[in-house]
Amino acid sequence: EVQLVESGGGLVQPGGSLKLSCTASGFTFSASAMHWVRQASGKGLEWVGRIRSKVDNYATLYAASLNGRFTISRDDSKNMVYLQMNSLKSEDTAVYYCSLAKESFDSWGQGTLVTVSS
């Protein structure tokens, strides 16, 4: 069974940084691409970015609206994917999900809440 567990969320001040983690199990993580998706309270889903596997040179892709503030990385030895978020703004406040990118957004974690506020 695919399991994805996000962690690292919390309260951060505007302009600050935060690194989210997603621990994966139940599938061949090293061969899998992974997405990050966020959802502000009461709002819809917003794609953040994606990282591919080693065979695809760990290629990353991001939503243009992030203007280079976010970086996705992974550690295949730990079955983990990360989302480094810098220069955080109030509008980045959301639940952040990692998702297995097999056929589409195949499986999701429970999400971790990031609140950007002074």
Place this chain on the structure above:
Amino acid sequence: QAGLTQPPSVSTDLRQTATLTCTGNSNNIGDQGAAWLQQHQGHPPKLLSYRNNNRPSGISERLSASRSGNTASLTITELQPEDEADYYCSAWDSSLVAWVFGGGTKLTVL
């Protein structure tokens, strides 16, 4: 960035058929089709179908997806109370070079 267009809400009677729509363009739905996700309040989304009408294992046969031109549709027959949820469509946009989502449709089962 531009996304996909979904009606904010749809209401349909119990045991009837609901059809949800998602409109994009030739760079997204018209190119590679759409996926559909269901989200119950307080829970993460769940993939219902991908590339128009491929269902992951365990997804009810009451759900079927299709595409006509730049519009994707999700049809749910024999509506049940548990079908009441938010439904999102998603597609790869080759022009934006990004994944895009619709704004979501809240399905109410009357």
